[in-house]
Amino acid sequence: MGLLSCPPCLVLRPTRPRPCLCSPLRCANSSRLSVKSTLTYSNTDQIEKDDAKSQVELLSCPxxxxxxxxxxxxxxxxxxISRSAFKCNYCKKAFSSRDVFLDLTVTAGLKEYEEVLPSGTELxxxxxxxxxxxxxxxxxxxxxxxxxxxxxxxxxxxxLKPTGGGILLDVSCGSGLFSRRFAKSDAYSAVIGLDFSENxxxxxxxxxxxxxxxxxxNxxxxxxxxxxxxxATGTVDAVHAGAALHCWPSPSSGVAxxxxxLKPGGVFVATTFLSPVADLRIGALKPLQQAYRRVTSGSSLRYWIEAELEDLCAACGFxxxxxxxxxxxxxLCATKPKTSEDD
Ligand SMILES: C[S@@+](CC[C@H](N)C(=O)[O-])C[C@H]1O[C@@H](n2cnc3c(N)ncnc32)[C@H](O)[C@@H]1O
Structure with missing residues (x-):
């Protein structure tokens, strides 16, 4: 097994290459986790005592x-969820519901350290x-x-039709306008609305x-x-991200x-804003276009040239x-490829 892992799926490359979750990048992962989509109630102290009886969780340690x-x-x-507490057996870190959501940020529960992200998130x-x-x-x-x-x-x-019946993650759900509609459609076994903003x-x-x-x-x-x-890697059926790609501090980290x-065959659907400047395919004009975008996008919200979105999806193995x-x-919609093992 090599030391370096694939950037999108973080799976180690074995010395003999095998098809991976991120194909066509070929990072060579073959094993997939089988996780029960269960959430069960306990409090943090109780978790210490009852580790042996705990169930494997869909939600993972950040x-x-x-x-x-x-x-x-x-x-x-x-x-x-609102009455739940969770624990990572590996890191020994405990997570519990704060207010009305389960806080699974790395900084959950910290008293002194506060992280301020770029304005597209903080806004x-x-x-x-x-x-x-x-x-x-x-x-x-x-x-x-x-x-x-x-x-x-x-x-x-x-x-999202090919993934109907599975778990849908509504990333950057905001006030839940899409999570609510997806849940009411009864097309998914569960919908998880996820956002960085507590409010x-x-x-x-x-x-x-x-x-x-x-x-x-659900x-x-x-x-x-x-x-x-x-x-965990390869455990979610579908991801929706409405009007959010342009707010993320690092869109490439988010898409990766x-x-x-996503499971092999899983689907990613996202909406965002295109740049008002036309997509200039003429080589000589490209630097001008890039300069315009850098000036107008700044650190808060970015506007996309369509080719960039397609490029980014492909770079992340879609x-x-x-x-x-x-x-x-x-x-946009992009699919996580199946490996030969999935057919
Ligand atoms: C314009 S709102 C979109 C809300 C909703 N999905 C919609 O379609 O209207 C953008 C959302 O992205 C969230 N967001 C920004 N940065 C984020 C990050 N780093 N991680 C998760 N969510 C983030 C914001 O909190 C906000 O709720």
């Missing part, structure tokens, strides 16, 4: 990506921004060609609670950074993480890139 352990009733839903941690997000802010995206949540869900579900997750929780149709659905809220997704956690475009709106 430090080492080992599946977390926990004990108690199962189910990926707010009711069990949405603001309580006012979180409050107005579904009360006017999101509606403004229509001016760039976004068709609106109902239509966007329909488009996304067309792309967005609180909004999501309030809006879920107000909707009686969501009372008994819908859970988790706090995590897209660059450190708390799932999504690639890592195939079958497809898209729907309207004005500056783009919805």
């Amino acid at each position: 430090i080492c990506f080992e599946p977390l352990m926990r004990k108690g009733p199962s189910g990926i839903n707010q009711s069990s 949405f941690r603001n309580p006012l921004v979180s409050f107005v997000y579904e009360r006017g802010w999101r509606q403004n995206f229509a001016r760039s060609g976004f068709p609106g949540p109902d239509e966007e869900v329909k488009l996304a579900q067309e792309f 967005m997750l609180r909004q999501a929780h309030d809006l879920i609670r107000q909707d009686r149709a969501l009372a008994n659905r 819908l859970a809220l988790v706090r995590a950074d897209v660059a450190r997704l708390p799932f 993480e999504i690639s890592r956690i 195939i079958e890139y497809r898209k729907v475009r309207r004005n500056k709106f783009i919805m």
